[in-house]
Structures are given as structure tokens and as C-alpha cells.
Amino acid sequence: MSRTGDGGPPLAIGPADIEAAAARLQGVAHRTPVLTSASADARTGARVYFKAEHLQRMGAFKFRGAFNALARFTPAQRERGVIAYSSGNHAQAIALAARLLDMPSVIVMPHDSPPPKLAATRAYQQGRPGSEVVLYDRYTEDREALGARLAAERGMTLIPPYDHPDVMAGQGTAALELIEDVGPLDLLLVCVGGGGLIAGCAVAAQALCPGIAVVGVEPEAGDDTRQSLARGEIVHIATPQTIADGAQTQHSGRLTFPVIQRRVREIVTVSDAQLVATMRFFAQRMKQVVEPTGCLAAAALLEGAVRAPGQRVGVIVSGGNVDPARYAAWLADGLG
Amino acid sequence: MSRTGDGGPPLAIGPADIEAAAARLQGVAHRTPVLTSASADARTGARVYFKAEHLQRMGAFKFRGAFNALARFTPAQRERGVIAYSSGNHAQAIALAARLLDMPSVIVMPHDSPPPKLAATRAYQQGRPGSEVVLYDRYTEDREALGARLAAERGMTLIPPYDHPDVMAGQGTAALELIEDVGPLDLLLVCVGGGGLIAGCAVAAQALCPGIAVVGVEPEAGDDTRQSLARGEIVHIATPQTIADGAQTQHSGRLTFPVIQRRVREIVTVSDAQLVATMRFFAQRMKQVVEPTGCLAAAALLEGAVRAPGQRVGVIVSGGNVDPARYAAWLADGLG
Numbered sequence: 124m125s126r127t128g129d130g131g132p133p134l135a136i137g138p139a140d141i142e143a144a145a146a147r148l149q150g151v152a153h154r155t156p157v158l159t160s161a162s163a164d165a166r167t168g169a170r171v172y173f174k175a176e177h178l179q180r181m182g183a184f185k186f187r188g189a190f191n192a193l194a195r196f197t198p199a200q201r202e203r204g205v206i207a208y209s210s211g212n213h214a215q216a217i218a219l220a221a222r223l224l225d226m227p228s229v230i231v232m233p234h235d236s237p238p239p240k241l242a243a244t245r246a247y248q249q250g251r252p253g254s255e256v257v258l259y260d261r262y263t264e265d266r267e268a269l270g271a272r273l274a275a276e277r278g279m280t281l282i283p284p285y286d287h288p289d290v291m292a293g294q295g296t297a298a299l300e301l302i303e304d305v306g307p308l309d310l311l312l313v314c315v316g317g318g319g320l321i322a323g324c325a326v327a328a329q330a331l332c333p334g335i336a337v338v339g340v341e342p343e344a345g346d347d348t349r350q351s352l353a354r355g356e357i358v359h360i361a362t363p364q365t366i367a368d369g370a371q372t373q374h375s376g377r378l379t380f381p382v383i384q385r386r387v388r389e390i391v392t393v394s395d396a397q398l399v400a401t402m403r404f405f406a407q408r409m410k411q412v413v414e415p416t417g418c419l420a421a422a423a424l425l426e427g428a429v430r431a432p433g434q435r436v437g438v439i440v441s442g443g444n445v446d447p448a449r450y451a452a453w454l455a456d457g458l459g
Numbered sequence: 460m461s462r463t464g465d466g467g468p469p470l471a472i473g474p475a476d477i478e479a480a481a482a483r484l485q486g487v488a489h490r491t492p493v494l495t496s497a498s499a500d501a502r503t504g505a506r507v508y509f510k511a512e513h514l515q516r517m518g519a520f521k522f523r524g525a526f527n528a529l530a531r532f533t534p535a536q537r538e539r540g541v542i543a544y545s546s547g548n549h550a551q552a553i554a555l556a557a558r559l560l561d562m563p564s565v566i567v568m569p570h571d572s573p574p575p576k577l578a579a580t581r582a583y584q585q586g587r588p589g590s591e592v593v594l595y596d597r598y599t600e601d602r603e604a605l606g607a608r609l610a611a612e613r614g615m616t617l618i619p620p621y622d623h624p625d626v627m628a629g630q631g632t633a634a635l636e637l638i639e640d641v642g643p644l645d646l647l648l649v650c651v652g653g654g655g656l657i658a659g660c661a662v663a664a665q666a667l668c669p670g671i672a673v674v675g676v677e678p679e680a681g682d683d684t685r686q687s688l689a690r691g692e693i694v695h696i697a698t699p700q701t702i703a704d705g706a707q708t709q710h711s712g713r714l715t716f717p718v719i720q721r722r723v724r725e726i727v728t729v730s731d732a733q734l735v736a737t738m739r740f741f742a743q744r745m746k747q748v749v750e751p752t753g754c755l756a757a758a759a760l761l762e763g764a765v766r767a768p769g770q771r772v773g774v775i776v777s778g779g780n781v782d783p784a785r786y787a788a789w790l791a792d793g794l795g
Contacts, residue, residue: 178745413746448791
């Protein structure tokens with residue numbers, strides 16, 4: 124059965140999956156606020172609605188997809204638990220979702236991860252037998268192989284950070300809530316790493332507002348998805364050098380890319396300097412702490428990569444987890 | 460007619476003044492959100508409701524009192540306009556309120572004010588004939604005398620930053636909204652500079668929840684109001700050295716102090732180091748940029764000056780206007 128409604132081959136998710144995810148997340152995920160800013164509107168000529176996922180549980184939209192995926196585990200899967208590899212927000216999202224669903228979690232993280240991230244992940248796991256952080260050397264070990272081996276040995280279910288239908292559907296609830304709260308939009312801007320967020324959001328948005336343009340935003344240094352759209356197939360790049368650490372992906376997913384091809388109008392890019400300018404805008408004008416990756420979509424609009432005068436524009440602010448010392452340096456000195 | 464309801468001499472404001480101010484501010488001031496934090500609740504054992512006045516127009520609660528005062532001007536007063544002296548949030552609040560009410564404003568500011576503050580104030584005045592920033596030398600000139608002379612020469616009405624019934628009543632709408640939104644509270648924590656905010660909030664809170672304890676928070680270095688309560692009369696101190704620049708007042712007001720005496724249970728103090736710790740808590744855990752003065756009330760609870768396990772606690776977060784370089788230094792290095 125086609126889930127596209129436009130005659131193409133079936134996509135990994137459809138609007139009903141996002142509705143079902145929203146029901147699962149009800150009362151568990153925060154229904155994050157929508158922020159507005161007279162400064163942002165004056166600067167862009169648009170009416171801008173910022174969906175504040177930096178105020179989501181654990182500080183990023185990732186909780187939505189993680190919880191939705193784990194909530195669909197069978198009783199047998201739940202008993203054995205979940206495994207994930209991530210150095211970023213996905214790790215904490217899985218650890219928190221597992222805790223809430225009372226299942227063990229194993230998180231595979233680089234041995235040189237920032238201590239606060241290790242501590243936060245372990246704090247979510249505390250007191251749950253079978254839960255642990257497994258460290259690996261990212262210069263000598265292959266985390267995918269390690270993850271697969273641990274999953275097989277322990278009978279745990281591996282949940283990848285983006286290329287999974289339940290993860291994608293969960294992320295789409297961010298756009299669903301935004302449009303439910305503010306009404307129809309002309310344009311929706313979403314950051315792109317592996318494509319889970321934009322895939323879910325595009326499906327949700329177009330189901331609610333058929334005419335909406337969904338535009339993805341990548342860091343200039345890591346425009347693999349833009350290249351992939353141009354080429355018509357998934358392009359792999361070297362790990363990009365960018366402060367947007369949540370978008371340092373090397374390629375979009377086998378499940379996310381077809382959705383992006385069909386549902387996303389275009390991908391634009393922004394520079395790290397534009398991300399810093401946007402971090403400052405959020406801090407000074409809106410009093411919000413937003414991580415670099417969380418600034419991608421807003422930067423495209425505020426810094427002029429996308430112009431939308433007179434339009435109603437949604438912007439997904441994806442997360443706010445940032446090292447205080449690095450954040451302080453960006454506020455004070457720019458890119459240095 | 461007594462406005463106290465408890466037999467004492469009449470106070471400058473009563474609950475009806477705050478209700479009237481709320482009606483004037485409807486649709487003009489933001490009804491700021493109430494933020495909650497699982498981390499704050501876990502740390503304090505209380506259920507904490509943060510009233511987010513750093514998200515108010517111009518970034519601080521001061522807009523409430525300024526607009527309420529100017530909205531009550533007679534047509535003749537409105538034609539001549541308003542004058543205010545302030546190096547802080549009151550200046551911008553008066554300039555913005557005057558712009559919205561289409562009246563001229565003269566703001567007397569120190570000649571060495573931070574350029575962004577001068578620019579922001581002038582931006583609000585732009586295009587309104589008769590509006591200007593008047594600079595004075597704070598080492599050689601008396602701003603009160605200068606303000607009084609300009610007011611007399613130009614027929615303008617001077618609005619002081621706190622010791623004015625309409626200003627006090629306007630500030631009280633912050634507590635009114637908070638309690639309307641979250642229900643009865645056991646304890647309300649409010650920062651204290653000249654006392655306009657806490658006076659208005661205490662009157663509003665006790666009208667809505669008769670049993671509520673209202674506690675004021677001053678910087679350790681500037682505890683004039685605590686001293687005044689102990690002495691039973693207004694104590695004047697030298698300008699205190701504290702990073703909480705909005706609470707660098709030398710004494711509470713003739714109108715605010717009697718309200719504080721009657722309606723506030725006690726005043727506690729916090730150190731600058733505790734303010735920095737609280738700024739970091741807001742940034743890391745709640746992704747909010749809060750200025751030092753805005754952290755006073757929260758610091759009292761989070762850093763343990765006030766303990767309220769099991770209670771429902773309101774905290775007024777008064778503002779978010781902070782120089783990015785200084786803020787960055789506090790996040791990165793502490794008090795240095």
C-alpha cells in the first residue's frame with residue numbers, strides 16, 4: 124500500500140505514523156512552546172514561529188523519536204532492552220526514554236566524549252540493572268561493529284539515530300504540534316543531519332498544509348544531502364568540519380533520503396559564522412541558549428539564505444545542548 | 460479609605476490598582492510564559508514556577524510599570540510627554556511605552572552608558588519629535604536635579620523607576636498572571652532593588668492567596684531593604700558593588716517600603732558567586748539567558764538561602780538584558 128498518495132513507491136512513513144507517534148508522546152514529551160520575536164519579524168519581513176525543541180526533555184527533539192521507537196518494542200524486546208551508539212543527543216534521548224519505559228539501555232560512546240555528556244547519560248541509566256555506557260576508541264574501533272556485536276550477544280534491539288521509521292515518525296511530531304498551534308504556514312525550515320527530523324516534519328507538514336514549502340538547511344561544510352538531491356542518489360562525504368556537531372553526518376539514510384527527495388523543495392546551506400551570529404541573536408534578542416545545530420534553520424532565514432517577506436514561516440529550533448565554555452567563547456569572540 | 464484591609468494606614472496601592480493595570484496592559488505587554496524545570500524541582504524538592512519576565516517586551520518586567528504609568532497620563536500630560544532618568548531597563552521601558560502611546564520621551568542617561576543601551580533607547584524614540592536621550596556626567600552632575608530642571612522647562616512628567624503607585628501596580632501584574640496561570644502558591648520569591656516589583660507582586664499575591672509567604676531577595680552587598688526592615692525605617696547605603704546592576708539601589712522608596720513592611724515576610728541575600736551559578740543553571744538546564752538581577756530570586760532557592768521542600772514556589776525572573784561579553788565571561792570563568 125502506498126503511503127505517498129501521489130503514486131510513487133511507498134515511503135517509510137506516512138501521516139498516520141506521525142499521528143500515532145503524537146499519541147504515544149502525549150504527556151511524556153513536552154509540548155514545547157512556540158516563540159516569536161518582533162526583532163526576527165522586522166529583520167525578515169516574515170511572521171516567524173520558532174518551535175522551541177531546545178526546551179524539549181533532555182534539550183533536543185531527539186527525545187521524540189527515541190521514545191516513540193522504544194514505546195513500540197514488544198514485551199520481549201523491552202525485557203532485553205535497547206542499544207544505541209551516539210556521541211550526541213541521541214545517546215541521552217535513548218537513555219532517558221529507556222528509563223521512562225523501565226528497560227535496560229546500553230549506549231556506545233567514544234572514550235573521549237565530554238565528561239558532562241557521559242555523566243548525563245549515566246545519570247539517566249542509574250539504578251537500572253543491565254544499563255551501561257560502553258566506551259570505544261574512535262580512532263581504532265568500529266562503533267557499528269561493536270554495537271552490532273553487543274546487540275547480538277545481549278539480545279538487545281539497536282535503534283539508529285535517524286534511519287528508522289519510528290524515529291522519523293517521532294521527530295515529525297515537532298512540525299505537527301507547531302502547525303496545530305499556529306495554523307497554516309507558507310514555509311517550514313528544518314535542519315538536516317541524517318534527515319530524520321526533516322523527513323518526519325515534511326510528511327507531517329504537507330499532510331496538514333498541502334501547499335507548504337519545506338526547506339532543509341545544512342552546514343556549508345557538510346552539504347551531503349544537497350549533493351545527494353542534485354545527484355539523485357545518496358552521496359557520502361568525509362566527516363564535515365563544522366561547529367554544528369549534530370549535522371556532522373556523512374550521508375542521509377536509506378529511509379530518510381526518499382522522503383527528502385519527494386517532500387523537500389530544496390536544501391540551502393549556512394556558514395559557521397552565520398551560526399554564531401544566530402546564536403548571538405537568540406541570546407541577545409530572544410534570551411534563548413541554542414546549540415549550533417539548533418541554529419541552522421533560523422540562520423538560513425535571519426542571515427538571508429532564504430527570503431520569505433510577507434510569509435508565515437515555521438523554524439524548528441532543534442536543540443540547546445552546548446558546552447558552556449565553547450558557547451561563551453562564541454558569544455564573546457565569534458569563531459576566533 | 461484604607462487599602463490595606465488590616466487596619467493599618469493606607470498603602471500606595473491595593474489589589475484593585477493591579478487589576479486595573481492588568482486591563483491596561485492586556486494585548487500590549489506580553490503575557491510571559493511560566494517555565495518549569497525537572498532539574499530545579501529535583502534540586503529543591505519544591506515545585507518551582509518561573510515567571511519569565513526576561514521574555515517580556517524590551518527584556519524585563521519594567522515595561523509593565525512604565526506602560527501602566529504612561530497610560531494613565533491626562534491628554535495634556537501625554538502631549539508634553541514623559542521624562543525619566545535611568546541607566547538601565549527603566550530607560551528602555553519608558554522609551555518603548557512612550558512610543559507605543561505616541562508621546563515624546565526624554566531619557567537622562569550617563570554619558571558613559573554602554574553603547575548598545577543608548578542605541579536601543581534611541582531606536583525606540585526614533586521618528587518621534589521631542590524625543591531624545593540627554594547625556595550627563597555621572598561624576599560631576601546630579602541626575603535628579605537635571606531631570607527636574609528638564610521636566611520643569613519642557614512641561615514633561617517625570618516617572619521614577621519604582622517609587623510611584625502606577626509603576627508599582629504595573630509591576631504587580633507579573634505575580635497576578637503567574638498565580639492566575641498556575642494556581643495558588645505557598646511561597647513567592649521576588650528580587651528587591653527599589654522595591655517596586657516586590658511591592659506590586661506582594662499585594663497581588665496576597666489578594667489571590669491570602670496565606671502566601673512573599674520573600675524578597677537582595678544582593679549580599681546591597682541589603683539596604685533587609686537593614687531597613689530590621690531598623691523599621693528606610694536605611695540608605697553607598698552604591699553596592701554587585702553584578703546585579705538592577706539592584707544597585709541605595710534605599711527603598713517612600714511608597715514601596717511601607718508595602719514591604721506590611722506584606723513581605725523577610726528579605727534574604729545571595730552572593731555574586733551564587734548569581735553566577737544560577738546564570739549557569741539557567742543557561743545549561745533551562746536554555747535561558749537571564750541577567751544577574753534576574754537571577755536573584757531563583758538563586759535564593761537554588762543555592763539554598765531559602766528552603767521550601769514540598770511547597771509550590773513562584774520565582775519572578777525579572778530580566779534578561781546583559782552585555783554578551785560579560786555574560787560570556789561569567790559562563791566561562793565564573794567571577795574571575
